[in-house]
Amino acid sequence: MINPTRIVIVGGVAAGASAATKARRTNEGAEIVIFERGPYVSFANCGLPYFVGGVIKSLDDLLLVTPQLFAERYRIQVELQHEVTRIDRVERFVEVRDLQSGSSRRVAYDRLVLAPGGVPVLPPIPGIDQPGIFPLTTVPEAEGLRNWIIDTKARQGVVVGSGFIGLEAVEALLNLGLEVHLVEKLPQLLPQMDPEMALLLEAQLLQKGVKLHLGSGVVGFSGKERLDGVEISTGETLPAQVAVVAIGVRPELTLAREAGLEIGSSGGVVVDDGMRTCDPAIYACGDVAEVLNRITGKRVRLPLAGPANKEGRVAGANAAGGNRRFTGVIGTSIVKVCDLTAAKTGLGEREARDAGFDPLVSYTHPLDHAGYYPGAQVMAIKLVADRASGRVLGAQIVGPQGVDKRIDVVATAIHGNMTVEDLEGLDLAYAPPYSSAKDPVIAAGFVAANAWRQEIEISTPSDVARVVEEGKPIRLLDVRTDEEYEKGHIPGAQHIPLDKLRDSLAKVHRDGPITVYCGVGYRSYHACKILEYHGHQTRNLSGGFTSWAQAFPDRVEQGKS
């Protein structure tokens, strides 16, 4: 039997609530208390944007466990609107302020779990304090934002920041009928994604009527008694009666810093794999902690709900006398952007390079299920692997449906240290309404594994663009039909349809390697094999013209060959 112990938990949402209930299951004799400075415990902050937009009708649906349930079922004491203001590591107590009465008291602990999450970044931009400007991280903020839009009959809104919360806020404001401007300092949306994949989201938002201001920062919020405009670095003032500031969250380190706990280079509290800080009586978990990235071996912060819940579980178990390990993250995320889903797992191309890998990159554009079964839709997959070992390092997928299941298959493969050849061999579920006999992940595996085995050399659109930009000669061969070529092709490409290629070999350039492309890379793969047989050196353009046009929409030429 584990000795009874008093466990104090700071923060009662994702990590804190998980820690508390796991601690209870680990040690029935422990005294467990959660201090939460907000008015709610264990709420689903991930659902807040959907409440704002009216998809989730009632805030009650987002309140997952009430203090009463914590007390009755788990014998866990929850004290809402109580802020922990200091940790005394020597005497092992915390100072707690009752935010309603203003009184403070000391509460002793045997084990302390820090799960204070993050706080939204709100830079000191002139005018940021005026009514009508909201972060979107808590229940009161979401409620305030929705009520403000409805009560003031706001017609125009500005969202600042195009991360997950910013994009979800854009959709919420669209749902409420607002004209929406999205301001992003970087030149692309969703900075976690590689730029060419993020372009798909840009097209989607433009199609929905969102006004994009990429590469622009907010320099001021204007208005007399309440917001009426957002001034951006281009000199424009965007008309707005409401603004959502979603430029990130920083870890809530106040307590940890003051208590002298070690803070890592990523900006999170340093913990071991049992979520113990440098003080063995104190655990940290969730957005405040830094954890191991299983691919790079580096310590990172990954402020997402999945890791927070799992880290909380480990911290809670160990604080209660257990012996659990948190084995790290790979960085899997997903976001709905109107009619599209964008998901990422593992490393992007540049991240892989920065981590010291030589990335092998491939693109595929499969249908989410059999083309002959109604409703099939194309998704774009970018796979990143280690050229040396073939190990899968990451994937990014954007499409209207079926994205969620594919990204999780790749995430599982990364967890299992699988290679692109392993992806080829996966035995996945198939029937026409759900997938194809060659599931999108398997098809991505085929393409990447062919390249990895050097059965075929592949180039990416960026490789081709780089050669063009450097002014070096490049031979491009388009093997699509006349109709496809005329609608749009890469400038300077020679055109010979695949079905005529064997009879037109004399026309094919002989001077240097040829980059061959078709719609998505399948017909051109075949063309490469024909040309190789006849002594040509070839490269297949991965993802074909589809990937080219996604990455370089302004470098497309129309007309006959």
Ligand code: FAD
């Ligand atoms: P939090 O959930 O932030 O909880 C920390 C709590 O600690 C807060 O309630 C705070 O009031 C309390 N606290 C802080 N300091 C003190 C103190 N000194 N004393 C007492 N209490 C204190 N992640 C995903 O994976 N998928 C999503 O779709 C997703 N959507 C999101 C949408 C929104 C709008 C937001 C805001 C976040 C979203 N996230 C999502 C991120 C995810 O919610 C967080 O990563 C997760 O909640 C972090 O859990 P946590 O317990 O570390 O911190």
